[in-house]
Amino acid sequence: MADKVILTCTECLSRNYVTEKNKKTHTTRLEIKKFCPKCGKHTMHKETK
Numbered sequence: 001m002a003d004k005v006i007l008t009c010t011e012c013l014s015r016n017y018v019t020e021k022n023k024k025t026h027t028t029r030l031e032i033k034k035f036c037p038k039c040g041k042h043t044m045h046k047e048t049k
Contacts, residue, residue, distance in 0.1 A: 007045040
């Protein structure tokens with residue numbers, strides 16, 4: 001049972017990606033290093049509420 005989560009860039013705060021996460025097995029917030037098209041470089045993206 002996966003729920004959709006939105007990933008936000010930590011530098012420019014733009015919401016770039018939507019992914020799925022199983023909230024029963026992963027209770028912590030998701031943090032992934034991904035490419036931000038607005039910044040033009042790879043930055044940390046965190047899960048928003």
